[in-house]
Amino acid sequence: MLAVEGLVKRFGGFTAVNKVSFDVAKGEILGLIGPNGSGKSTIFNLLSGTLPPSAGSIRFDGREIAGLAPHRIINAGVGRTFQIPRPFRRLSIFENVALAGYFGQDRHSRTKAYDSAERALAMVGLPTDRHATVDGLGAAGLKKLELAKAIATGPKLLLADESLGGLDESEMDQAAAMLRKIRDELGITIIWVEHIMGVLMKVVDRVMVIDHGEKIAEGLPHEVSSDPRVIEVYLGTDAEATQAVAQARR
Amino acid sequence: MQAFLEIFDIYLLEAVINGILLGGVLALLALGLNLIFGVIDVTWICYAELVMIGMYGMYFLVSTYHVPYWAAAPLCILLVAGVGALLHLVVIQPLLSAPPINQLLATGGVLFFLQSLATVCFGIDFRNLGIQLPVLGVGEMNFSYARLLAFGAALVGISAVYVFMNRTYTGTAIRAIAQDRHIMPLMGVDARRIYIITSAIGGGLAGLASCLLVLQYDVHPFVGLSFGPITFLICVLGGLGNFFGGFVAAFVFAEIISLGGLFSDLEWGYVLAFGFFILMMFIRPGGLLARRS
Numbered sequence: 001m002l003a004v005e006g007l008v009k010r011f012g013g014f015t016a017v018n019k020v021s022f023d024v025a026k027g028e029i030l031g032l033i034g035p036n037g038s039g040k041s042t043i044f045n046l047l048s049g050t051l052p053p054s055a056g057s058i059r060f061d062g063r064e065i066a067g068l069a070p071h072r073i074i075n076a077g078v079g080r081t082f083q084i085p086r087p088f089r090r091l092s093i094f095e096n097v098a099l100a101g102y103f104g105q106d107r108h109s110r111t112k113a114y115d116s117a118e119r120a121l122a123m124v125g126l127p128t129d130r131h132a133t134v135d136g137l138g139a140a141g142l143k144k145l146e147l148a149k150a151i152a153t154g155p156k157l158l159l160a161d162e163s164l165g166g167l168d169e170s171e172m173d174q175a176a177a178m179l180r181k182i183r184d185e186l187g188i189t190i191i192w193v194e195h196i197m198g199v200l201m202k203v204v205d206r207v208m209v210i211d212h213g214e215k216i217a218e219g220l221p222h223e224v225s226s227d228p229r230v231i232e233v234y235l236g237t238d239a240e241a242t243q244a245v246a247q248a249r250r
Numbered sequence: 251m252q253a254f255l256e257i258f259d260i261y262l263l264e265a266v267i268n269g270i271l272l273g274g275v276l277a278l279l280a281l282g283l284n285l286i287f288g289v290i291d292v293t294w295i296c297y298a299e300l301v302m303i304g305m306y307g308m309y310f311l312v313s314t315y316h317v318p319y320w321a322a323a324p325l326c327i328l329l330v331a332g333v334g335a336l337l338h339l340v341v342i343q344p345l346l347s348a349p350p351i352n353q354l355l356a357t358g359g360v361l362f363f364l365q366s367l368a369t370v371c372f373g374i375d376f377r378n379l380g381i382q383l384p385v386l387g388v389g390e391m392n393f394s395y396a397r398l399l400a401f402g403a404a405l406v407g408i409s410a411v412y413v414f415m416n417r418t419y420t421g422t423a424i425r426a427i428a429q430d431r432h433i434m435p436l437m438g439v440d441a442r443r444i445y446i447i448t449s450a451i452g453g454g455l456a457g458l459a460s461c462l463l464v465l466q467y468d469v470h471p472f473v474g475l476s477f478g479p480i481t482f483l484i485c486v487l488g489g490l491g492n493f494f495g496g497f498v499a500a501f502v503f504a505e506i507i508s509l510g511g512l513f514s515d516l517e518w519g520y521v522l523a524f525g526f527f528i529l530m531m532f533i534r535p536g537g538l539l540a541r542r543s
Contacts, residue, residue: 048436070435086433088426095422102419104438113419153438 001026001189002047002157007056007066009042009213016042018213019056024157029183029190031204031221033197035233039213040193041083044159047191048080049073060157075106079155079188081162085142087134093145094130097121097152104153113152120151123186124178140171144178151182158182160192176203197234201225209233261512264391269508270501271393274401275459277500279481281408281493282455288491289428289448292342292353296361298478300337300453302368304330304460305469312379319381327457334453335446342449343442361474368471376468383465400462407458408497411451424448428491480520483527489537499538503527 002024009017017039024030034040045051047058049070058066065073074080087096097120102113121128124144137145143162150158160179167175176199182188194200201207201221209217209230217227224230283297294300307329311322341360345353383395415421427434427444434441459477467473484503488495503523510519530538 050436069440071438071440074436074438080436082433082436086430088429088433090429091422091426095426099419099422099426099439100437103423108419110419149437 001061002191003057003059004047005057005059007043007046007058008054009039009046009051010054016213017046017053020210020213020215022208022215022218024189024191026189027183027187028206029179029192029204031200031207032191032193032210033195033200033207034210036195038210040195040210041161042213043210044080044161044191044193047073048078048159071103074104074153074155077154077156078159079104079150079153079157080159081143081146081150083161083193085146087137087142087145087149089134091134092130093126093132093134093137094121094128096134096145097148100149101152101154104155116152116154117148120148123151123182124148140167140174143167143175147178147182151186151188155188157189157191160190162192162194172199176200179203197225260390262509264393265508265512266505267391267393268397269505271397271401272508273501273504274404275462276477276481276484276504277497278404278407278455278459278462279477280484280488280496280500281411282452282459283481283485284488284491284493284496285411285424285448285455286452287485288493289424290338290342290346290445291428291431292345292350293357293482293490294337294452295354295357295478295482296337296364296474297452297456298474298476298481299361299364300330300333300456301460301463301477302364302469302471302474303333304457305464305467305473306368306372307457308461308464309377309379309469312381313377319379323458323461326461327454330457330460331450331454334456335450337453338446338449343445361478365471365474372471374470376470378468379464381465394466396462396465400466403458403462407455411455414451420444420447480523483524487527487530487538489539492537492539495537495539502538 004023005021007017007020008015020043032040032043042051046053049065049068049072052067056066057064060076060078063076065076065078068076091099094117098113098117101116101120102108102110105112105116118128124147126141126144126148134145147160162175162179179190179192180203183190192200192204204221206219207221207224208215209224211233216233217224217230279297279301283294286292286294304326307326308322311317311325312319317325337360341356342353345356383399386393386395386398415425423434423439423444424447427439427441431441434444463477467476480503484499485496487503488497488499506523506526507519510522
């Protein structure tokens, strides 16, 4: 479904992403992990068109999408959520999602926007009442809204930037279960970015590890978590992550 | 003494009502300028020059080409809407990420460019449509139909924009993009298209105003100066980008002008209005409706 070849992003003399290649199969959940500043967010920005790549190719459903404007990539079927939720606070929850539903799909239609907004809100468990405001939502609620907006654009591939740092353990598990449900019920392929490994490992089919802009490991969760290079990257850099590696192995 | 008071009251009432009628057109202009500022975050200092273009458009269509007024008006609205979109494409779009002062100076440049261009093309003659609408007499008060029409049409225009902004997805996107410029493309919205539509609406409102003002004022290259500064000050007084604040401030300004003019020359109304503005900048710098900090 997605084929990335030799993706490079340079900022001046600094190479943030260096010749990264990977494939994502239809219906798969791919975990993308790496320490802070490893380049995983940059990869997301390249995939969603927020940044143009310096080199490389991104083929989605056989079509080259590298360097397209972000709204074209969304319309092609690649949805995205943000690590920090950015809702429109002056619009209602429903308006936020319906707006994504209207403009996100290739052919703008009012009824389709309405339907997809209702479905997306029901999916993530937010009120479908037309006047509920964003202000009442907590951290977990805002994440759900972010997901609902992305789902409403009708993606075939969802780029989920789900730093779960702000959530407690049960909320993390809920969020992970939600992603799985989205894949299972809507058939949406997912790439999930996260820097905490534990919760991610329970849900994903495959994991790719990025460090200093390069892919250092790729494979099934238990293979990757016992890979010495991965352990080296996580050891000492992030105590929580190390613990998570240990947890995942068990 | 009694008789004097009665006459005075009639004049006072007439001035209050004329103030309201004037407020309608000012509110229309303020909405256009606020829309551009609120959505694109750029102030069109040259906004009233779009009105000037529209008034010339009306003049030539009606006087030279003998197009009936009712047919010329929509053409003119479209013309100025097009000018608004063009202004965005040619001047604003390349400066979107430039410092605000550069954007301000660039649109200021457009102001003088358009004034000079109009002088070169049309000369400094004062021209008018030659349409004289009758006057409505109510008791001893007189109201010109031109003003009544202007007020009514301005309110229709404002309502149309309100409905568009609240009932359509494009309108919702316009309201939303004002809150977060960078997130919109990731919801599938082509931000450039939204900006061009917004600019065309802003231009269209100036076009509508020009159709109405051309019935009351002569056209000349500097006619924009009669409306530009006051529109800008109304927007600042209402809180730049605050649609409702601009609406209220337009009527406050119009009443000061109208009532101030009652006691002496019309120009005194403007003196008082601008004086009031300066005073308000000390008292409520964030605008009339700003929350007290």
